Amino acid sequence: MGLLNRMKEPIFLKENSNAEEQLEKLKALEPLLNIEGQGIIRQDIKYLEYGIIGEKNIAFELKNSHMPMYIIHDIYLEDGDLSAQIDYLVFTKKICFVIECKNLYGDIEINSVGDFIRTIEFSGRKKREGIYSPITQNQRHLELMKKMRIDNKNNILAKFMLDKYFEDFTKSLVVLANPKTVLDARFAKKEISNKVIRADQLVKYIKTMYEKSKEPAFSDEGMLEWAQYYIDLHKEVVKDYTEKYEMYKINKSKSPQEATPAKGESSDAVDVVSSLEETNIFKELRAYRLRKSREEKVKPYFIYNDNQLKDLISKMPRSKEELKTVSGFGEIKANKYGDDILQILNQY
Template sequence: MSFFNKVKEPIFLKENGNTEEQLEMLKDLEPTLNPDGVNILKRDIKFLEYGIAGEKNIKFELKNSHMPMYVLHDIYLEDGELSAQIDYLVFTNKLCFIIECKNLYGNIDINNAGDFIRTTEFKGRKKKEGIYSPITQNQRHLDLMKKIRVESRGNILTKSISKRYFDEFNKPVVVLANPKTVLNARYAEKEVREKVIRADQLVKYMKEANKQSNSSATSDKDTLAWAQSYLDLHIDSLKDYTQKYEPYKLKTVKQDMDKKVSLTSEEKPAVHKALPVKETKIFKELKDFRLNKSREEEIRAYHIFSDKQLTALIDEMPKSREDLQLVDGFGEAKVKKYGDDIVSIIQRY
C-alpha cells in the first residue's frame, strides 16, 4: 500500500505554539515589577527563550529530514484533571514519536538508577545537581494519550485491542536540543539509553525505529487521519502566565498620584492619557473582553485582536462601527463580529 504513497517530505499540520505569545506577555511585565520580581522574571524569560530555541532546533531537524511524516508541534491534551503539553508528535507510516524537547545547559549523566544528573561549571568550579527525569515526564504524556485513545473506543473488545497494541505504535523519546550538551548514559539501563538522544541523532533514530518496526506500513490517508485525530483533541491552552508575579507588582502611577494630590473631576486627566497605556482601565477592560471571547470561541486571544491593535483602539477611540473600520486591523468581518462590544466599551471612556 505504501508503494502508492505520494508524501515524500515532512508536513506540519500544526507548526506554531503559544510560547512566543507567552514570552511577549512576560516581557511586557518588567516595568510593572519591583527589583525582586524583575530578577525572577528575567530568569523565567531566559528559560523560556532557551526552550523556544531548543524547539526550533528540533523543527530544523524534522524539516530537513526528507522523511514522509506528519508533524504536530505544541499539543495540549486534557482528560478530566489530567493534562499534557507535548512538544512534538511525529507520525510516520508505522510509528508515532512523542518528542520531549530539553534544551539543557551543562552536561548530563544518567546513572544506573535512571537518575539525571547535570554538571555545570562557573569560574572553574563544577556543580552537580539532580534534575527531574524528562523520561518520566514524557511517559506521563504517553499514559494520557493511551488513556484517551482507549476510552474513545466503542466497546470492551476494541478498548482491549487498543490498550494491548498502543505501545507498539507509539514511541516516546527525549531529545537534548542544546548542541553543546554532552550526554553520558553508558551506565544507564538499555531501556533508558534508548529513550534519550541528541537533536542531531533524531532523524537517524526515527528512520532506524521505523525500519525495525514490525507494523504494517499505512497509507498517506490513514497516517494523516491518525495525526488529525490528535490535532482534533488539541486544546488551545489560554493560561494566565502573569499570576505568579502579582506579589511583586509596583503600585500603579494612579495610586501614587492619588496619594500626593487631590484633583477635582475637571482637573483630572483622562485615565488612558495619564497612565502608560497598559496600566489604564480601558486597556484592561478591552484585554479582558479579548480573553473572555477567545475562551468562549476556543481560539488564541490575538485572533480577536493583537496588542498592537488594542493600543490602536485606545489611540483612535472609535465611537461607532464606522469609526472602528478605520482602525488598522479591523476589517468588515471583525467589526461585524465584535464591533458593538468594542464600541460599547470605548464609549464608556
C-alpha cells in the same frame, strides 16, 4: 488519494505555539516589577527563550528529514483531571514519536537507576544537581494518549488489543536540543538510554526505528487520519502567565528608585530587599566576591559592594558592554571579573 500517496516530505499540521506570545508578555511586564521580581522574571524569560530555541532546533531537523511524516507541535490534551502539554507528535507510517524537548544548560548524566543529573561549571567550580526525569514526564503523556484512545473504543476486543500493543507503535523520545550539552548514559539501563538522544541524531533515530519496526505501514491517508485524530483532541488553553508576578509589582506612579522607602518609612520594599538577599543569585554573587577578595587579599567591597551587587541583579547584564552600565563597573573591573560574573548570571 493519488496525491496523498505521493507524499515524500514532512508536513506540519500544527507548527505554531503560544511560547512566543508568552515571551512578549513577560518582557513587557519586567519593567513593572521590583528588583526581586525582575530577577525572577528574567530567569523565567531565559528558560522560555531556551525552550523556544530548542523547539526550533527540532523543527529544523524534522523539516530537513526528507521523510513522509505529519508533525504536530505544542499539543495540549485533557481528559478529566489529567492533562498533557506535548512538545511534538511525529507520525510516520508505522510509529508515532512522542517527543519531549529539553534545551538544557550543562552536561547530563543518567545513572544506573535512571536519575538525571546535571553538571554546570562556573568560576572553575562544578555544581551537580538532580533534575526531574523527562522520561517519567513523557511516559505520563503516553499514558494519557493511550487512555484517551482506549476510552474512544466501544469494542472490548479493540480496547484489549490497544491496551496491549499501544507502545509498539507509539514511542517516547526525549531530545536534548542544546548542541553544547554532553550526554553521558554509559551506566543507564538500555530501556532508558534508548529514549534519550541529541537533536542532531533525531532524523537518523526516526529512520532507524522505522526500518526496524515490524508494524504494518499505513497509507499516506491512514497516516493523516492518525495524526488528525490528535489534532481534533487538541485544546487551545488561555493561561494567565503574569499572575505569579502580581506580588512583585511596584507602585505604577513611581519609578523603581522612587519606590524605595526613605529612612524610617514603613514599606513592603524593606521586605523585598530582605527577600533578595535570600535568593540563590544573591548568594552566588556574594560567595564569588568573598572568594576573589581572599585571593587578592582585599576587602570584599573592593570587588563590589552590596548596592552594586543588587544593581547587578537588577540589570542582569549579558555581556561585558552591558556590565559596564552597572554601578561601580568600568572597563578595568568589567574585563577583570566580567567572565566569572556573566557565567554566574547566565544560570538565572
